[in-house]
Amino acid sequence: MPPQTITVTLFVDTNKINIGNMDQSCNFGQDVTKISNCDYTVEAEPKDVIIWQATPMQTAPSTTDTVKIIAIWCQTDRPGNSKKTNVMGPFSRRSNTDLAVVSTVVGKHGETTEYKLFFQVNKNGVPHGIYFVDPKIAIKPRS
Numbered sequence: 418m419p420p421q422t423i424t425v426t427l428f429v430d431t432n433k434i435n436i437g438n439m440d441q442s443c444n445f446g447q448d449v450t451k452i453s454n455c456d457y458t459v460e461a462e463p464k465d466v467i468i469w470q471a472t473p474m475q476t477a478p479s480t481t482d483t484v485k486i487i488a489i490w491c492q493t494d495r496p497g498n499s500k501k502t503n504v505m506g507p508f509s510r511r512s513n514t515d516l517a518v519v520s521t522v523v524g525k526h527g528e529t530t531e532y533k534l535f536f537q538v539n540k541n542g543v544p545h546g547i548y549f550v551d552p553k554i555a556i557k558p559r560s
Contacts, residue, residue: 420464420521427471427550431482431538439550443474457552458529461522467505467554470517471536481541486518488535504530504554522556529555 427443434442440449445457461467471484489508504524524530531553538545 418462420466421462422466422468423459423461424468424470425459427469427484427486427534427536428474429471429484429536429538430474431484431540431545434538434546434548436546436548439548443548443550445552454550454552455531457550459552459554460557461504461554462557463522463524463526465522466519467522468517468519469534483539483542485537485539486534487537487547488533489518489520490533490535491530504528504556505532522554524556526556526559529553 425445427445429443430441440453444454447457459467469486469489471486473482473484489505491505504522505520508518508520531551533549533551535547535549537547
């Protein structure tokens with residue numbers, strides 16, 4: 418199967434977000450009462466391209482609020498952790514104005530990696546805070 422492009426969108430309630438209510442104020446479109454943000458898993462194949470983007474939820478009344486993905490940090494990259502294979506390659510931004518981050522899947526079938534997705538919330542053009550969620554990416558097993 419040829420490589421696919423997978424777009425993962427983080428929806429953020431920019432009016433309610435704070436560090437204590439991440440599952441209540443942001444999600445990937447899943448039902449957070451059944452799948453928390455940390456259990457949310459993106460499934461991909463080697464060589465697939467993943468685009469991470471974020472957007473304010475429709476419930477946020479301000480149309481000038483923005484959410485920008487600023488970094489993705491693989492859990493195994495932390496100091497003191499044994500290095501495991503990261504299933505994602507280098508990250509890039511498509512342009513200076515792009516709010517998304519892009520990478521190519523480089524892992525092997527059956528691997529799963531946790532990562533932190535850092536994002537910045539701007540309310541009416543003013544930085545409001547930097548937050549993170551910690552979902553997973555899994556390489557589908559060979560069929």
